[in-house]
Structure formats: structure tokens, C-alpha cells
Amino acid sequence: MTTTPIYPRMAVIGCGLIGSSVIRAAREAGVVGEIAVAESSEAARATIADLGLADRLTADPAEAVRDADLVLFAVPVLSMEAAARAAAPGLKPGATVTDVGSVKGHVAEVLNASCPDTAHVIPGHPIAGSERSGPEAGFAELFQNRWTILTPQERDDPTYAEALARLTAFWTALGANVETMDAKHHDLVLAITSHLPHLIAYNIVGTTADLETVTQAEVMKYSAGGFRDFTRIAASDPTMWRDVFLTNKEAVLEMLGRFSEDLQALSRAIRWGEGDKLFELFSRTREIRRGIVALGQESAEPNFGRDRGKH
Structure with missing residues (x-):
């Protein structure tokens, strides 16, 4: 100390x-x-x-x-x-x-x-x-x-x-x-590593909430790990994230455009049964995840977070 x-x-x-x-x-x-x-x-x-x-x-x-x-x-x-x-x-x-x-x-x-x-x-x-x-x-x-x-x-x-x-x-x-x-470079980097993921999470949770064929009870009951992760992100402070998107809109829209192009390519690979392309993408993204874990950046909250009210 x-x-x-x-x-x-x-x-x-x-x-x-x-x-x-x-x-x-x-x-x-x-x-x-x-x-x-x-x-x-x-x-x-x-x-x-x-x-x-x-x-x-x-x-x-x-x-x-x-x-x-x-x-x-x-x-x-x-x-x-x-x-x-x-x-x-x-x-x-x-x-x-x-x-x-x-x-x-x-x-x-x-x-x-x-x-x-x-x-x-x-x-x-x-x-x-x-x-x-x-x-x-x-x-x-x-x-x-x-x-x-x-x-x-x-x-x-x-x-x-x-x-x-x-x-x-x-x-x-x-x-x-x-x-x-540099401030501008920071905003571009965070647009892809933080802001866009939050936007996607808000959107997918919102889409799920709007589905008439799936009840809210079913969504909660059958939520797999992936959707639970999205709901955790989508539970973030709405005021803070509204302000982020409004003040960093140029970088977010640029990254959103790139993401939309890649999503269309992924959609085509699924439509045409291009398994090799899907496997290549999934293998590459798994290595990125492993790199994040190796750097100790995989979780924002420590195991002792339950007691943080006492700090």
C-alpha cells in the first residue's frame, strides 16, 4: 500500500x-x-x-x-x-x-x-x-x-x-x-470492441422480446449460455449507453457497416451450405477468445464480487 x-x-x-x-x-x-x-x-x-x-x-x-x-x-x-x-x-x-x-x-x-x-x-x-x-x-x-x-x-x-x-x-x-x-483512435477501437457488441446485444434481446411465437417465460426458461451473455450486456445502464451511441456515432456506424457486410457473407455461407467457410470463421474466432482469456481479460467481475458492497 x-x-x-x-x-x-x-x-x-x-x-x-x-x-x-x-x-x-x-x-x-x-x-x-x-x-x-x-x-x-x-x-x-x-x-x-x-x-x-x-x-x-x-x-x-x-x-x-x-x-x-x-x-x-x-x-x-x-x-x-x-x-x-x-x-x-x-x-x-x-x-x-x-x-x-x-x-x-x-x-x-x-x-x-x-x-x-x-x-x-x-x-x-x-x-x-x-x-x-x-x-x-x-x-x-x-x-x-x-x-x-x-x-x-x-x-x-x-x-x-x-x-x-x-x-x-x-x-x-x-x-x-x-x-x-489519440482520442479519435480510442473511439474507433472502442466502437468495435465495446460499443458495437453492446448495440448487438440490445438489438438481439429486443428482437427476442418482440417475437410473438416465443413467450417471455420460454425465453427465460430455455436461455442458453449465449443468450444469457447477451442479456447481461443488455442490462447495462441505458442512459450511459444512449449517450455513447449518440456521441460516437461516426465510429459506431462505420463498424456497424463492416459488421453488416460480414453478416451478409455469413448468411450466404449458411444458405449455400459452405461448411468450410463456417468452420474457418469459427476456428479463427475461437483463437481470439483464447487470446483474451490468456490475457486475463475474460471477466469484468472477480469471484469475490458478491461481497463488494462491503468494500
């Missing part, structure tokens, strides 16, 4: 699954001192207070970020601009401002426009999560052996470079593997 905090004061704006997990993990690693939380929901604030997640708890972002060395926005992507503008008056010079959103181009634009030039804006994305939501859903181990991508500005500025190194050390202490990337 780190004995000297990397950030004496941290402010978290929005305290759902990711925000509360950052708080738990940072406390456990000893990398922060005082923690302030701004949360707009009165019910969520009550839960945060009951869980003892915050040293200071408020509905006002500007109050939460006052004197904070690290400010982390953990709100839905389309709420980021309003939250940043509300917090901006309280930001101290030299504060590092980051986020946990799944889209980086839009977030980088609104954070840079909303925050004063004296702040070090370094957008970020921890690639970790669960279908559960709310402050009670967080757990400290969420980021263990997961990737966190930072999309810093291209600046020839020693103080900014120092802020980037400090934020990298913070995420590393939380157990994450950290990589830097």
Missing part, C-alpha cells in the same frame, strides 16, 4: 458503479487523502453517506472540487459538459481533470472548453464495468488487470507531462494497465 497519497484531495463528480469503485480502490491503495463527492441524486447521496464513501458530500460540483488536486468526472457522457461547467468555478490552478467515459473525442472537447486553461485536462477511460449501477455496486477490485486508456493533449509542457505521469501512477496503483492513445 502507498504510504504517501498521490493526490491529497480528490473530487468525484457522479458516484455510480465506476465513481464509487474508484473511491474504494483509491482508499484501499492509499493514493488519496480527502475525498469529496458531488452527486445530484438525493437518493444516491443518502446511499453514499450510509456507505461512508465521502469525507465531504454535496450536490454542488463547484463545492466538491474546491482545493481538489484530482477531479474525476463519472457522469454520463452527455452530462459531462454541464457537470464540467458547474465545477469550473471551483477548480484550483494546476488541478488534474479527468473522466471515466467510454467516448473520448466528445469528452475531450467539452472538458477543454469548460475548464480553465490552468487545469490539466487528461481524459481517461477505465475499460471495466458491470451491468449493475449505483454507488452500492462499486468494488475496489474492478480495475485489477484491466486497461485504462488516457487520451492526453499534445502539449510540450513539463507541468502537463508531470500531471500525466501522476495520473498514470494513480491508475496503476488501482491495479490497472495504463496506455495513452
